[in-house]
Amino acid sequence: MEIFFFLKAMMGCGLKQWWVVLFVAVIMGFEYGVAKAQPQVPCYFIFGDSLVDNGNNNNIASLARANYLPYGIDFPGGPTGRFSNGITTVDVIGQLSLSLSLSLSLSLSLSLSPTELLGFDDYIHPYSSARGQDILRGVNYASAAAGIRDETGQQLGARISMNGQVNNYKNTVSQVVDLLGDEDAAANYLSKCIYSLGLGSNDYLNNYFMPDTYSTSRQYTPDQYADDLIQQYSQQIKTLYQFGARKFVLIGVGQIGCSPNELAQGSPDGSTCVEKINDANQLFNSRLRSLVDDLNNNNADAKFIYINAYGIFQDIVTRPSSFGFRVTNAGCCGVGRNNGQITCLPFQTPCPNRNEYLFWDAFHPGEAANIIIGRRSYSTESPSDSTFFLIIFSPLMATLNLWLQVSLLLSLLAMFQSSVFGKSQVPCFFVLGDSFVDNGNNNNLETTAKVNYPPYGIDFLEGPTGRFSNGRNIADIIGLSLVSLSLSLSLSLYFFDYLSL
Numbered sequence: 001m002e003i004f005f006f007l008k009a010m011m012g013c014g015l016k017q018w019w020v021v022l023f024v025a026v027i028m029g030f031e032y033g034v035a036k037a038q039p040q041v042p043c044y045f046i047f048g049d050s051l052v053d054n055g056n057n058n059n060i061a062s063l064a065r066a067n068y069l070p071y072g073i074d075f076p077g078g079p080t081g082r083f084s085n086g087i088t089t090v091d092v093i094g095q096l097s098l099s100l101s102l103s104l105s106l107s108l109s110l111s112l113s114p115t116e117l118l119g120f121d122d123y124i125h126p127y128s129s130a131r132g133q134d135i136l137r138g139v140n141y142a143s144a145a146a147g148i149r150d151e152t153g154q155q156l157g158a159r160i161s162m163n164g165q166v167n168n169y170k171n172t173v174s175q176v177v178d179l180l181g182d183e184d185a186a187a188n189y190l191s192k193c194i195y196s197l198g199l200g201s202n203d204y205l206n207n208y209f210m211p212d213t214y215s216t217s218r219q220y221t222p223d224q225y226a227d228d229l230i231q232q233y234s235q236q237i238k239t240l241y242q243f244g245a246r247k248f249v250l251i252g253v254g255q256i257g258c259s260p261n262e263l264a265q266g267s268p269d270g271s272t273c274v275e276k277i278n279d280a281n282q283l284f285n286s287r288l289r290s291l292v293d294d295l296n297n298n299n300a301d302a303k304f305i306y307i308n309a310y311g312i313f314q315d316i317v318t319r320p321s322s323f324g325f326r327v328t329n330a331g332c333c334g335v336g337r338n339n340g341q342i343t344c345l346p347f348q349t350p351c352p353n354r355n356e357y358l359f360w361d362a363f364h365p366g367e368a369a370n371i372i373i374g375r376r377s378y379s380t381e382s383p384s385d386s387t388f389f390l391i392i393f394s395p396l397m398a399t400l401n402l403w404l405q406v407s408l409l410l411s412l413l414a415m416f417q418s419s420v421f422g423k424s425q426v427p428c429f430f431v432l433g434d435s436f437v438d439n440g441n442n443n444n445l446e447t448t449a450k451v452n453y454p455p456y457g458i459d460f461l462e463g464p465t466g467r468f469s470n471g472r473n474i475a476d477i478i479g480l481s482l483v484s485l486s487l488s489l490s491l492s493l494y495f496f497d498y499l500s501l
Contacts, residue, residue: 039057039120042467043138043193045172045245047122047165049202050144050364052090055081056212057144062157064144069348070333073352074367081126081317083144083352085332085360086367090140090196093376094118114172118194119376127168136179138193139172141165147202148233155213156206162199163235173243190244191301197237198251198309202282203229205256205363209277212264226283230291237295249291252285254313260331261342261362273317278310292387306387315370315382316358322463323372324454325358332357332366340442375461429478438473439464442484 046052050064058067058081066072066231072079082088122137143160144182145153150161160168177186207214208225216225237248256262257277266274285308285362294304332351333344343362344350351357360366365373376385431437436447442450443466450458450466457464459471467473 048141048142048198050083053142060158064156081303082345083364089374152207192245195245200253222280248304252305253281254309260338264337264340326461328358331359331361431475435468457462
């Protein structure tokens, strides 16, 4: 607020708007932490299953482990227990150093990595090894084969169900109280953290749709089962709330019926997704979204966000080439039909072109897909990705060159003029030009002047689109600012409120 009062004074002195806007961009960058590269939140707590497990199952008696090659073949340091060739979605969201201020101030001097999101300088440690001061940065409690229901995944041996993960979190809270000195200090600290919850997949994959092992499909209709899962999940979430959690990100279930394992078992052609499984997944997601609405309406001091993992995954499966994928129905590493009948075995040789495979093994996306899903979970590239835009301006995917600096400045000017001087935004944006702003018009023409192929679009979330760039072009950046005043201001204030509760 002080910046805007100072700005008016500067404008009164006759300083041109362009220089004032540039000054504000730089000053806001320093005021909110760009120069310091501080995390957006002090800590990040993760609850889930094998999609985000980073080592909690390594030392327990379980078949659901991945602490051996070729898992981790592309991860620095090798196998860690992650069910991926490289990083997971929560690694993408939590890693490296983009502070909140960049998305709001549009500072013009940083070169960004694709994984610079929440702002942590190291991966969040698993509960099994998190000790001492480390827990103040957050803890990953996720366990492969875990579910909302306690019995889920029991055929695979030991695992830490959601109830077990909640109990582990309670132990962490006790340690935080000891580290910070008292319960009030701990409560204040924990209220600023992000809590990511992504469970439910195994309750279908390793429970409901295994009738020879579990009785749930005989006890419940798909609707009844979704209701039961949400009822239990709701209680687990409320327990986390009672122990200090205030900022929740609830991730829906993806398209399990499109995984190589389910395609191998239930798809006649090995490519068509198993709809009865996907339909059940959507029943769960619909109720989870309603739960998020209910929790927001009844907990004024907390924020709950729903991430539409199903929709994000569907988008990738529908147009895989746009994201650089060539194979979507088979694992890069596995055995049998679709490389999905048996998952990746110890020291098995995986495919060499891993970034072209959507799936790493019989069940889990590879690193390339995790990066896309993580980015979209965080930045909501499509309005359907989330119930709330976590970041007003999506994390930038290209190095800041001269053109991008100019367009960023124009974007900031447009937003600034709207918010300070009350000027209306335009209702529409028509773009005429050449390859600097072409975004696909030449793709289907008989011309050599088209770029709908990699490595063009290598840093664009949808992959190659026809843009003559590794990422976005000038018109894309300018267009980001041409939204209504109410959207740009309300989301900005809401996000500040979300992080500062």
